[in-house]
Amino acid sequence: MDKLLTCEHCKKSFCSSSNVKRHIRKFHPGIIDPVKVKIQINMARCPLCEHTSSKSQLIDHIESSHNIKIEEETLKFDSFEDFEVWKENIERTTKSSFFKNGGSYFGKNCTTSKFECNRSGMYKSVSKGERHVKHQGSIKINSHCPAGIKLTQKGRECEVQYIKTHVGHENDLGKLFLSKxxxxxxxxxxxxxxxxxxxxxxxxxxxxxxxxxxxxxxxxxxxxxxxxxxxxxSTGIRHKSKAISLEAWVNEVKNTGCVLLYKPQSQFLDTYPTLKEEDFMLIIMNEEQYEILKEYSLDCICVDSTHGLNAYGFELHSLLVLNELRESFPCCFCISNRSDEEAMKVFFSVVRDKLDYTIEPRVFMSDMADYYYDAWTAIMEKADSRLYCTWHVDRTWRENLSKISSKETQSIIYKQLRTMMQETNEKIFKRMLESVLTSISNQPETKTFYDYFMKNYSNNTNNWAYCYRVQNGLTTNMHIEQMHRSIKYLFLDGKHTKRLDKAITAITKFCRDKLLEQLLIMNKGRLCSKISSIRTRHKISESLNFEDIVSVGGGWQVVSTSTEYYIHEENNACKCNLMCSNCGICLHRYSCSCLDSTIKWNMCKHIHLLGRYLKTFSADGEHVNTDVLYEPETETKAHVLGESSFATESPLNRICPPSMKDPFIASKKQVHDMLLHTESLLEKCKTVSQLDVIKNALRPIETTLNALECKKECIDPDEEYMLT
Incomplete structure (x- = not known):
């Protein structure tokens, strides 16, 4: 029962003594000293009127003033376990619940505990007003229900004084908690x-x-x-203290070597003096990730960060590579409170020390922040090309176009920028860039955007223009974004956890599943996104005509309605798994001048068209009419097969006696045998739960048969035979 405090002068009730004193100073000045006021505690309010008194007096008040008989019963039990069983049965039968409000009283020879009705008490809202109060409301009735249990324990024996009568509320199931x-x-x-x-x-x-x-x-x-x-x-929680739980996880996996660096806060590392005492850093890479990094690190390296995996504001920095199927794989994780060049230098230094050599990738992709690439070039080798994520570039352009007041001018300049970025010819791109810069520099309203573009994009066009990333096979960092979404929504149930140990557990589970995918690819094969895109583009190519292909020099030209595309053979000895089974060519065999091939590095529809076209030639170079490659089976052949009595005789006719040759009779006997077997199982049942299994299996039989009988007139005879 919640404490109820009253003013002695006017009998008004309050929830705390400070409120009582404040009330006296305001409404009863000079009458009574608020410091010496005697506050009545543990007063109970009647659920049927405004009367307040002690609990014993409240029971007398309800009986005398409201003519309600309060029933009471005294019971004895041999043990506390017997009392718990009785209490749970009482709560189940009366649809009520009793809870212990406060501690027990320990006397010399006994221990006393009091259990009150869960509906008793005052509702105190702790809401900040950000959400609506739940529809069913509070379980508290803002008064006191007389029902309760007083338990007295003397050794193992228990004596119970049980007040049965509930007043002021109905015993609703919706207001109860689940039993223990x-x-x-x-x-x-x-x-x-x-x-x-x-x-x-x-x-x-x-x-x-x-x-x-x-x-x-x-x-x-x-x-x-x-x-x-x-x-x-919460498999990752080893202790209720977050710091102790994380320390326990680090000590647990220390022998596996997957923790390359662990620097908790309030400590200092002599090996990395750039990390301050208040900094936190944890770098994780297991042996499988190490092997994959060694194998694929010379192709593409992707680095990015995400937040929201913990409540401390620490960011997760991920280093990924692309495997032979052009799918991303996370090779190393760094959790740190810092996102700057010095922190990333520590991250890459630890990775370099693990590998014992520096990585020189073909492509390095990150967001538009320079600290990733600056730290990489300071520790590792410079990449052949550094790429910005196309999505990040597009987003920043859209945000900064707000510097232009006219919406119409914003739309025109945005279309010009996107067309310029997607141009794959370097000479044409330079002319378009010069034209766009001249256009926006001459207009007063675009001068601010011109200054922004010149500062951030004019001198690094090789990082964002499509003409400088032809055949790189990497356009955006969607691989990293997809990984971050998987960690958040699959392994953290779509919630931002407040514990770092749970986030680390989610990361390790994600790596485990990615490694399993690699094993499945190696042993069973799997339909990856590249194979799926190859199949999709092959179907699209079937709507194109062979007349659009023209042999030009050492390649082919595909004539389209708007432009012309050129296909060249790049590698005729490649035998990778990224192959179109219909065309018989792999992803690396040909290259096309379209965006789908040069930028996204897909086997475009034009290459599929060429593959289908070349497949129509025989070995001696003569063109074959694919419309008559296959002849349908003649009716004569089918008729000859039908004349054989052995060919038409079903296996059932050869192994069953004459009475069983009818499929309906055979099926009926099979069902009869199953029912006999069920009867033998019924004799073996010894518990109610075992009987429920058979009951649940047999219950829908009769209703289903009745439904079939009712629909018999609407069912086709052939369909009825199949149903039987």
Missing amino acids: SDRNMIASKLASKVPMDAILDEIRDNLGSGNLERIDLLTRKDLYNIQRAKRLN
Whole structure:
């Protein structure tokens, strides 16, 4: 029961003594000293009127003033366990709940505990007004219900004074919590990895078999609450203290060598003096990631960061490579409170020390911040080309176009910029760049945007223009963004966790699954995004005509309605897995001048058209008419096969006796044997749960047969035979 404080002068109630004193100073000045006022504590309010008194006096008040008989019962139990069983049965049958409000009183020879009705008490809102109050409202009735249990323990024996009568509320199931036994039962199933849908189905299948209980109203929210309370989904939490839990994880995996660097806050590392005492850094790379980094690091290196994986503002910096299927794989993670050049130098230095050599990639991709690439070139080797993410470039252009007041001018300049960026011919690109700069420099309203563009993009066109990234096979950092989304929404349930240890557990699980994908690719094969795009573009190419292909010099020309594309053979000895099975050529065989091939590094529809065209030539170079490559089977051949009695005789006719040659009779006997087997299983059942299994299996049979009988007139005879 919540404490209720009253003013002695006017009997007004308050929740704290400071409120009582403030009330006296304001409304009763000079009458009584607020410091010496005697405050009445543990006063109980009647649920039927405004009367307040002690609990014992409240019971007398309800009986005398409201003519309600308060029933009381005295019980004895041999042990506390017997009392708990009785209490749970009482709560289940009366649809009520009793909780212990406060501690127990320890006497010389006994221990006394008091349990009150869960509906008793005052509702105190702690809301900040940001959300609506829940629809069903509070379970508290803002008064005191007389029902309760007083437990006196003397050794193992328990004596109970039980007040049965509830006043001021109905015993609603919706206002009850799940019982302790029900919560433990559900927790055991969740711990056994039973899916939540299966738990809900099992409980709802038994709905209506008896009196409605609280567990029948089980929802998915209840399951999540139990899972959180029992910490069944927190495999990464080793201690309630976040710092101790993280330290325990580092010590646990120290022998595996996956932690390359761990610097907690409030410590200083002599090996890396650029890290301050208040800095935090954790670098993770296991042996499998190390091997993949060594194999693919000379092609493409992607580095980016994400936030929101913890409550400290630490960022996750990821280093990725692309495998032979052009899919991203995370090779190293760095969690740090700093995102600057010095911190990234430490990150790349640790990776270099692990490899024992410096990496010289063909392509280095990151966002438009320079500290990633500056730190990389200071520690590793300079890449052949450094690329900006196209999506980041486009976003910054859109944001800074607001410097232009006219919406129409913004649209025109944006279209010019996008057309210029996607131009694959370097000479044409330079002419377009000069034209665009001249255009925006001559207009007063675009002068601010012109200064911004000249400062950030005019001197580094090789980082963002398509003509400088032909055949690089990497246009955006969507590989990294997809990985960050997977970690957040698959392994963190779409929530921003407040614990760093849980975020690290999610990262390690993500790496485990990516390694499993690699094993599946190596042993079973898998439909990757590149193979899927190859198949899609092959289907698109089937709408194109062979007449559009013209042999030009050492290559081919594909004539389109708007422009012409040129295809050249690049590598005729490649035998990789990125192959079109219909055309018989791989991704590296030909290159096309279209954007899909040069920038996105796909096998475009023009290359598929060429592959289909070349496949129509025979070995001696003569063109073959593909429309008559296959002749349909003649009716004569089918008729000859039909004349053989052995060919038309089904296997059932050869192995079954004459009475079983009818499929319906054979199926009926099979069902009869199954029912006999079910009868033998029924004799072996010893528990109610085992009987429920057979009951649930047999229950829908009769209703299904009745439904088939009702629909018999509407069913086609052939369909009816299949159903039987």
